[in-house]
Amino acid sequence: MFQPNMFDAAQHHLFAEMTSKSMDSDPLNLGRLRDEEFDTMSGAETMENPVMGEDQAVMSVDPDDPSRSKRKRYHRHTHRQIQELESFFKENPHPDEKQRKDLSRELGLEPLQVKFWFQNKRTQMKAQQERHENSLLKADNEKLRRENLRYREALATASCPSCGGPAALGEMSFDEQHLRIENARLKEEIDRISVIASKYLGKPLAHFLTNLNQAHMTARPHDLGHQTFSGQAGHMGEVYTAGFDHIGPMPMPTELDKPLIVELAVAAMEELIRMANGGEPLWVLGENSPEILNEEEYFRTFPQGISPRPLGFKTEASRESAVVVMDHINLIEILMDVNQWSSVFCGIVSRAMTVKVLSNGVVGNYDGALQVMSAEFQVPSPLVPSRKNYFVRYCKQHCDGTWVVVDVSLDSLRGTPSTRSRRRPSGCLIQELPGGYSKVIWVEHVEVDNSAVHGIYRQLVDCGLGFGAKRWVAALDRHCERITSSIAGSMPTGELLITNSEGRKGMMKLAERMVQSFSSGVGDSTARAWTMLSPTEAGPDNVRIMTRKSVDDPGRPAGIVLSAATSFWLPISRKRVFNFLRDEHSRNEWDILSNGGQVQEMAFFTNGRSPGNSLSLLRVNNTTCSQRNMLILQESCTDAVGSYVIYAPVDLSAMNIVLTGGNPDYVALLPSGFAILPDGPEIGGGCIQDKGSGGSLLTVAFQILVDTVPSAKISPGSVATVNTLIKCTVERIRASLSRDNP
Known part of the structure; x- marks a missing residue:
């Protein structure tokens, strides 16, 4: 042959x-x-x-x-x-x-x-x-x-x-x-x-x-997925991972595969550039979406492609552009480093790994860098299956000063497992601007089987807001806002005056880890075995639970952690739900653990352009002795696609160490919170869809330490307690929002 x-x-x-x-x-x-x-x-x-x-x-x-x-x-x-x-x-x-x-x-x-x-x-x-x-x-x-x-x-x-x-x-x-x-x-x-x-x-x-x-x-065919690779570069053959654990067995590219990978990456980059810069008739204005890809024109312009679309798959294509407060060098560094990429886009990337580095690029930058990667992409809800992709990422600097980073699936490699989605040429063009700014044009083009997506999320995913380019650009812009706020040095307000800049940075770093931990545990993934409780136990909210053992992790309390999550639709705008959940004055209306006590804001400062992007340190004033030494660290953030309210109880003595410049990595956190998404394409602050006008999709997620012994067994009573907790929280939120918004 x-x-x-x-x-x-x-x-x-x-x-x-x-x-x-x-x-x-x-x-x-x-x-x-x-x-x-x-x-x-x-x-x-x-x-x-x-x-x-x-x-x-x-x-x-x-x-x-x-x-x-x-x-x-x-x-x-x-x-x-x-x-x-x-x-x-x-x-x-x-x-x-x-x-x-x-x-x-x-x-x-x-x-x-x-x-x-x-x-x-x-x-x-x-x-x-x-x-x-x-x-x-x-x-x-x-x-x-x-x-x-x-x-x-x-x-x-x-x-x-x-x-x-x-x-x-x-x-x-x-x-x-x-x-x-x-x-x-x-x-x-x-x-x-x-x-x-x-x-x-x-x-x-x-x-x-x-x-x-x-x-x-x-190199026999059935052995190709287990071969090792040795190269001249220092990183050649090493595997980098980001997430809870290894994504699973992935085919290791061989020297025989490299020419095909290189040819595919070069062709993908040419296609991405034309997709990013093209206008009509390739991209046309849609009724409820800013732009829609004209598939007939696409296949006429790019007749070869990666291969025919699999049976039962549908195409999702979107494009978004923005100017962000970050120079192109740092932006390229984020995209080409799997750990930074997973951290910045933690709400989208649940797990990622670099399978092999085929080229490190030019010394001093990533011009010509080529990496084979595997990643899972998620929506913050257990009702939307994650998308697992095996692809090559290629970075190239062009003569006009534009940098291009492109991904394309490697379905053609021998031993590649079949998945429910694959990436056609996707990625971004980065143009350097004066003053440390960059213009980013992002293109997401995938073929996917969405048959397993829950009905209430179907329209959000189909219109491109679930996994599309707008969500990637919004996450990048939000990250740049956080960096700008930390550099600006705005002092927090409230009863607790944090005059130490190291304390403020430590508080922001602790909140960043809290957000990453929440994002990695709220969605559906092959690494997490969610169990759905029966309707008689869970009611109409379809509560899902899972357990984790925490051992020798300084950032998480030792023992058995029980996680529970549920998602449901509300006929109330995303903005209204977000403002209700982040307001400390309305917290006792839904927070059962506050025991009806008043919540006092000890420290507060913004970390973004929107007033809703803020970091708070809260204290619950009640007569319970067990909560007198506890504070609540809360971050609320919102962007063009979604809103989040994430919080975690923090020991008072541990928080004092952070505020005086101590290392926040050793503060144990179990974050809980809310993810609020629109229920369809938003038009002028409203929403066009069948459920109602301007509704929202709310995910509630809790993490609770049910036993301090990692080898202990989960009792039925613990499951029932967590189930009751999440159901009561949902009922209180619905009742309060319905009362205030008849």
Whole structure:
């Protein structure tokens, strides 16, 4: 069976060898003597420099002879002289002037004779080696030509697998079309490489092809997903993860896969640039959406694509642009570092890992960086299944100062598991602007099976707000707001004056970890086994629970943690629900754990443009002794797509350590809270959908420590208590909002 990647890999090795050779030697050394070997000497124009065998003779010129330019005398070296010179040449082919003088005295020769002998000997050795290498290259080149001819003849007689007739180009699969194009290119490439290679000294093609064939024969199809990769770069072959645990077995790309991955990434980048900059008829204005991709025009513009859309999948495509307060260098760093990327977009990326780094790019930046990655994308609700993707990420700087980062799924690789979604070319264009700003154009283009999405979330997902470009840009803009607020140094207000800047930074860092912990535990994911309680136990809210064991985690209390979450629809606007839940004065209306006590705001400061983006430190004033030493850390944030109110009880002594500049990483947190999303595309603050006018989707999630012993078993009473807690909270929220918004 024809393996086109074998040729690509051979060319890759050959070019690498020639490149290293050209760096270590004179690029003009095409069989000639190096310039340093031709020392300037008096009378050199009358000397000849023949290439001789072992019985070499060195000529001399009589200065008194008027016809010395025509008459030359040759002095043949004796057998002993040649033997001594040969022996010394093996030890040192480049003797210095002192060594040449010593040899001339020992052998009875002139220093110039010794010098010329060594020059001629070096030239002779090079010529012999060059002839040998060229003969090997010619033989290998001829072998490649014959093999390529066989492949071309086989493709010319290819037949349709279904009908047995000749296969036209339009009826062939993507891989077969790729083979035809690749073989035509290989013919020209082999000729060009052979001409270049014949001018350089180095290992013959047979050396590379032998190793390549051995690797190909040992790489059986069912073993490809478990092979390791070793490369020259420091990060090559290492795996970076972000999330609760490893995403699962992913196929490890091999050297044979690399040419296909590179070609796919380059084509994806070209497509993304045209998608980001294109207008009508590729993008058209929709009725309830700013832009809709014209699929007919898309397939006419990009006829090849990654492969036909799977049966039952639908297309989601969206585009969004914004100017953010972040320079392009930091933005590229976030996108190309899996840990930073997962942290900044924690509401969207539940887990991520870098399977393999194929290229680290140019030293000092990520220009040309190529990474194979795996990630899960989520909506903050257990009612929406996460989307698992296996893709390559490619970063490139273009001549106009624009940086492009593109993702595209690697469904064509052997051993790639099937998923419910795949990424067509998606990513962003980043344009540097003055003053530390950047313009970002984001494109999300996926093919997905949404049959498992719950009905109340179907319209949100279908219109592109669930996983689309607008949500990515909103999350990036929110992150930039947080950074700007932390640098601005705005002092908090309230009864507790935090005058220490380190204390304020520690409080913000603690809140950031709280938000990440909440986001990673509220959605549906293959890493979390949600269990839905029966309708008789949970009522109409479909409560889902799961348990986790916390051991040796300084940021989480040790023991058994029970998580519970539910999502439901409210006929009330997202803004109204958000303001109600974040207001400390209305907290005792829904917070059962406050026991009816008044909530006092001890410290408060904004961390974004909107007044709703704030960080608060709350205290519950009641007669319960167990809560006198507890505070509540709360962050509320809102953007163009969603709103969040996230909080966690914090021990008073631990909070005092943070406010005085202590390390916030060792403060144990169990965050709970709310995620509020629109129930469809928002138009001018309202919503167009079937449920009602301007409704919202609310997810309530709790984390409770039910036992301090990690090995303990969960009792039915603990499950019943948490179930009652979340149901009562939902009922109180509904009752309060219905009363205030009849």
